[in-house]
Amino acid sequence: MACIGAALGLRCTVRALGATGRSRRNWLITAASAIGTGIWTMHFVAMLGFSVTGTDIRYDVPLTIVSLLVAMIVVCAGAVSYTH
Secondary structure, three states: OOHHEEEEEEEEHHHOOOOHHHHHHHHHHHHHHHHHHHHHHHHHHHOOOOOEEOOOOOOOOHHHHHHHHHHHHHHHHHHHHOOO
16 A cells, blocks of 8 residues: 555655646645555554554544644645645
8 A cells, every 4th residue: 555655645746856846745645645545554454453462452542643644734735835
């Protein structure tokens, strides 16, 4: 998932470099979503595979969603700074 997200995100970033205005912004948002989601998915799958004998592991859904959004926002900030 991380490789697919990175490939898709980099392709969208290349498209953003050739675009202007709203189209450029939309390509960057799509790139950030793809890369951020790819990175986050890799870590989330690792979390799902983690276990401790005799202990229940629960996931805080709102915190998990916030962590996804943080990944996307950080990648978006990097993409915007790279393309300017």
